[in-house]
Amino acid sequence: MFSTGFTFSTSFTWNDLLFLLQGAWVTLLLTFWSMLLGTFMGVSCGLLRALLPRATIPLGWFLDIFRSVPLLIQFVLFNSLKSIVGLDWSAFTVGCVVLGVYVAAFCTEIVRSGVLSVPQNLRLASRSLGMTYWQDLRYVVMPLATRVAFPGWLNLSLSAMKDTALVMWIGIIELLRASQAIVTRIQEPLLVLCIAGLIYYLISLVVSRLGAQVEKRWQQND
Known part of the structure; x- marks a missing residue:
């Protein structure tokens, strides 16, 4: 008989697990509020970018900044700016806002691509049936665009959840x-x-x- 002599001992306790779960709850809250804010802004900006492409070119440039600059830099800069201008915001609020704008920058392109994926012939057919512009947008474009954009939005949600790890740099x-x-x-x-x-x-x-x-x-x- 051979004995490996392997024993396992740990200082990790039940309270440590509860502390991790509390951290996970904060992660979920950050993800929820940032996705709520980012989705609302992203849908609004995405529709504008799809329906008024030339008029919203400056908006596209502005959102490119948030897509291009690393999220950690955005957290640090905004947290410093908050102190400079005297905003009485908690670190949690700062995290939600910065991550929400970051999400909105990507969500805008997801929504834009979803709207542009709807065939133009289908839109013309709906208008020929007597639908107004807004009826066409509501009953034809948005349902089809939502199905196209949903997988991208879901992946964005998972990415945002992992990106919440960066908020530790601002004390959360x-x-x-x-x-x-x-x-x-x-x-x-x-x-x-x-x-x-x-x-x-x-x-x-x-x-x-x-x-x-x-x-x-x-x-x-x-």
Whole structure:
């Protein structure tokens, strides 16, 4: 008989797990509010960019800035600007706003491409049936554009959830910051980061499955 002599012991406690889950909850809140803000702005700007392309060229240039500049730099700059101008905003609000604008910059292009994917002949046919411009936009363009844009929006949501890890640089304790705090205390990075990664994976899995169910229902209704 051979014995490996392997034993496993850890200083990771139930309270540490609860602390990680609290960080995960902050991550979810940041994702929810930033996606809500970013989607509202993105849909508005995306429609303008699709329907009035020449008139909204400056808007496109402005959004390119947020797509091009790394998100971490945006967090640091906006947090510094907040202090300079005297805005009494919490770090959580700053995180939601900056991430929301960042999401809006990408969501704009997703919505724009979805609207432009609707065949022009289909729009002309709806107008020939007596629909007004706004009826055509509401009942023909938007339903079709939503189905095209939804997968891109879902991927953007998952990306935004992972990008929330950058808010630790402005003092917010989300999932990654919580895991780093525990690693500093118990010096077990492999275990703690594996648990944090598992939590990220489970959240992503739930969101992906919900998105797949929505797409499946759309296909069944066709």
